[in-house]
């Protein structure tokens with residue numbers, strides 16, 4: 001523990017904020033990740049697989065887990081933009097959450113041109129070409145909470161990413177081990193929602209209490225048999 005964290009723990013023992021840690025499972029045989037047809041651009045490798053549903057040892061990646069209610073108070077957008085890289089002609093990460101008003105920084109790490117094209121319910125919100133080694137784009141999502149901006153690439157039809165907008169910072173996206181963690185939650189009863197761009201939503205009630213009951217674990221599961 002750092003000295004700062006130790007001091008904080010001493011000062012705030014009466015008002016300890018809670019957390020939700022958890023895992024998102026995929027039960028059953030996952031859909032096959034087909035190799036993408038990328039012959040249209042020789043600079044994009046031919047070995048990349050579709051990332052619509054990525055399951056590793058029964059754990060599901062790219063699930064945005066978030067609080068749906070009870071977010072009292074205003075939450076300022078972080079000054080640091082959310083970040084998406086274009087690497088090997090894929091958006092990485094594929095799913096990100098932002099706070100309303102937070103900007104989005106997009107990098108081109110490839111030796112080919114991309115076209116960062118954002119749509120909010122089929123309405124264009126930005127459409128910017130980005131040459132190899134061009135400066136990062138800093139984009140204004142210009143969306144409202146609960147919107148999801150879909151990123152496409154005008155040059156490469158297989159590229160997709162999703163930017164979900166919130167009026168609070170209580171969200172996290174699962175890594176390839178299916179885990180997520182949402183921190184600094186005030187005490188209360190919440191609806192916790194999991195959202196996956198292809199597989200849809202799941203939700204559950206979560207109670208953040210005091211003391212040991214401030215830190216809870218949650219588990220969502222998507223089932224192959226339901227697809």
Ligand SMILES: [Cu+2]
Nearest residue numbers: 114153155156
């Ligand atoms: Cu592209």
